[in-house]
Amino acid sequence: MSEVREPAFDRVVALVLRVGAFTCFFVMLTGLLLGLFIHGSLPEDIERAGVLLMLATPVVRVLVAGILFLREKDWRYGAISLGVLTILLLGAVFGIGEH
Amino acid sequence: MFSALLLVMGFFAGILGALTGIGGGVLLTPILALHFGIPIRQAIGTSLVAVITTSAASSSVHLQRHTTDIRLGMTLELATAFGAAVTAYLVGYFNRNVLEGLFAGFLLYSSITILARGGKLKDEETVPPNTNGETVIPPYEPQRYPLGLAASLVAGGLSGLLGIGGGPIKVPVMFIFMKVPLMVATATSNFMIGVTAAASAIVYYRRGDILVEIAAPLAVGVFLGSLLGARLAPRIQTKYVVYLLVAIMLYLAGHLCVHLLSGGSAA
Secondary structure, eight states, X not given: OTTOOOHHHHHHHHHHHHHHHHHXXXXXXXXXXXXXXXXXXXXXXXXXXXXXXXXXXXXHHHHHHXXXXXXXXXXXXXXXXXXXXXXXXXXXXXXXXXX | OHHHHHHHHHHHHHHHHHHHXXXXXXXXXXXXXXXXXXXXXXXXXXXXXXXXXXXXXXXXXXXXXTXXXXXXXXXXXXXXXXXXXXXXXXXXXSXXXXXXXXXXXXXXXXXXHHHHTTTOSSOOOOOOBOXXXXXXXXXXXXXXXXXXXXXXXXXXXHHHHHOOOOHHHHXXXXXXXXXXXXXXXXXXXXXXXXXXXXXHHHHHHHTTOOOHHHHHHHXXXXXXXXXXXXXXXXXXXXXXXXXXXXXXXXXXXXXXXXXXXXXXXXX
């Protein structure tokens, strides 16, 4: 399995990561620059959106890889991706802890 | 002004990270804790955002060179993400002195390992390019999955605890025990860091341990720094950069120890 390299698969996953990183960069930068001119909560809300997008990027990457595996009828790795996705989402649902 | 300082700091951490392969989190966490007076737990959560940024940017490059084993990475991520999420929860109940002590120990251990190798960060493996100039990866089949998963669980646990990538554990395990070519092991480890860090960062975020106004300028700086670092890498003698990195790590480890011994009062 591992000696079979799938360039198209690699490219799609790379695209997800690249788009995620660049989008977050520009969103956070916008927040920072706005913060120079505007007072109030808007700049921080934009920065927060950038941080949340950054946290979401790996989750989307797992989701996209999982869909690609399922489309190839690679059930084993589709299931593994689903498992990783579940762990990530459980953290988001049960994010309880002391302050 | 404060944001500008953080941005510049992230920028240099990003350059160092891209040149040496050591994630920016290792430097950013103690600097935030020692020089910005941020409690170590928030410092870890905040620099996790920068760790994810670095991983996303650098692994997209590895992926385009087709050196990442996505199937192997995804399998081991079951263990790293689980370990990271569990320790990220547990950190909520840890005393800050324990965390600072662990972090100082980790910095010392990393510095000594690098120095013991004579300034080389990792064993170099040269794969000759084929006639088309493409890198050829010899065929392989990952071995000993149970051992790989166990090591990944530990690496993930450390990542959730200290906000680090865990590459120093995963790369040798994949290379030596799972019989994966070093180039693939490095790229795959890098690939896994984003998901591992996200698993713990999500828990830190929900607990309020990610300070957005600090994470944003740091991540912007790290992103720019790693882009520049990746371009500089082929032209720079990395050996001196590595010694600079070790010096900074030893300074931070010492500073953390002093901070601990003085009862955490000196900033």
